[in-house]
Amino acid sequence: MSENEAKHGRRGFIRIAGTAALRLALAGLPCVLRAAAPGKLRIGVIGSGRVGGTIGELWVKAGHEVMFSSLDIEHDRKLAAGIGSGARAGTPKEAAAFGEVLFFAVPYAALPGLGRDLAAEIKGKIVLDASNPIPGRDGDMAKAALASGTGVVSPQFLPGARIVRAYNEVGYARMRDDAHRAGERLGIPLAADDAQALKTAVRLVRDAGHEPVVVGGLARAREFDYGTPVFGRPLTAAELRNALGLKP
Numbered sequence: 155m156s157e158n159e160a161k162h163g164r165r166g167f168i169r170i171a172g173t174a175a176l177r178l179a180l181a182g183l184p185c186v187l188r189a190a191a192p193g194k195l196r197i198g199v200i201g202s203g204r205v206g207g208t209i210g211e212l213w214v215k216a217g218h219e220v221m222f223s224s225l226d227i228e229h230d231r232k233l234a235a236g237i238g239s240g241a242r243a244g245t246p247k248e249a250a251a252f253g254e255v256l257f258f259a260v261p262y263a264a265l266p267g268l269g270r271d272l273a274a275e276i277k278g279k280i281v282l283d284a285s286n287p288i289p290g291r292d293g294d295m296a297k298a299a300l301a302s303g304t305g306v307v308s309p310q311f312l313p314g315a316r317i318v319r320a321y322n323e324v325g326y327a328r329m330r331d332d333a334h335r336a337g338e339r340l341g342i343p344l345a346a347d348d349a350q351a352l353k354t355a356v357r358l359v360r361d362a363g364h365e366p367v368v369v370g371g372l373a374r375a376r377e378f379d380y381g382t383p384v385f386g387r388p389l390t391a392a393e394l395r396n397a398l399g400l401k402p
């Protein structure tokens with residue numbers, strides 16, 4: 155074993171031992187203090203606006219560690235401080251490096267540049283992509299993306315990422331206000347080609363308090379793109395399945 159490996163091994167042991175001690179200490183406290191710690195994920199949010207801020211906060215509340223990033227680090231520091239333990243702020247590069255899972259919630263026109271700037275960090279990572287092409291905001295590139303379908307175009311902008319289209323079709327206020335609601339939950343359509351990435355997205359949608367609806371491979375993401383009949387409609391999972399012609 156090299157010195158470096160030994161050092162990392164020791165650090166790893168100290169970290170694990172520290173975590174175990176913390177868990178033991180927390181075990182004696184009322185469970186309302188902390189939600190699901192086991193299996194928590196490190197998530198990097200790229201674009202901590204309405205959607206990124208909302209979903210990132212729901213994931214922190216579910217026990218995950220989230221780094222928020224945007225073009226305005228001061229905004230992200232305040233956001234993270236307001237959310238509290240489990241939330242932190244960084245640059246997009248830092249957030250992309252921090253997260254084992256990444257959540258992109260930026261104007262679609264920002265995706266190509268981010269894909270180039272963060273190429274090394276996003277390679278091989280699970281990326282939940284909420285970004286929508288809106289022609290009135292993103293211009294001609296949005297029209298082209300809608301013509302091909304976002305499930306085909308986003309992977310071209312974020313090469314090497316294991317993309318799941320997620321949190322695209324419903325407004326952020328419903329995502330926030332209907333999280334963990336009683337009765338049938340808000341349905342969130344998902345499309346992915348990577349089975350493991352899809353599994354992680356399913357879990358994260360449930361952790362945020364919504365109900366995942368797996369539509370199919372990335373090519374089928376166009377069925378809930380901007381301009382489709384389901385876009386902008388807060389539907390239950392059953393209603394979404396029905397509207398998209400999926401098996402109940």
Ligand SMILES: NC(=O)c1ccc[n+]([C@@H]2O[C@H](COP(=O)([O-])OP(=O)(O)OC[C@H]3O[C@@H](n4cnc5c(N)ncnc54)[C@H](OP(=O)(O)O)[C@@H]3O)[C@@H](O)[C@H]2O)c1
Pocket residue numbers: 200201202203204205206223224225226246259260261262264267268284285286287288321322323324325326327
């Ligand atoms: N609003 C909704 O209800 C909704 C629902 C589903 C999907 N979407 C889609 O999700 C995406 C985000 O929507 P939103 O409503 O959350 O927008 P928003 O509130 O304007 O937030 C966008 C975020 O992206 C950041 N950003 C922009 N360019 C960036 C870049 N080059 N690098 C890093 N961060 C960048 C912004 O940072 P600064 O503030 O510092 O510029 C901001 O934090 C859009 O594509 C939208 O169409 C929106």
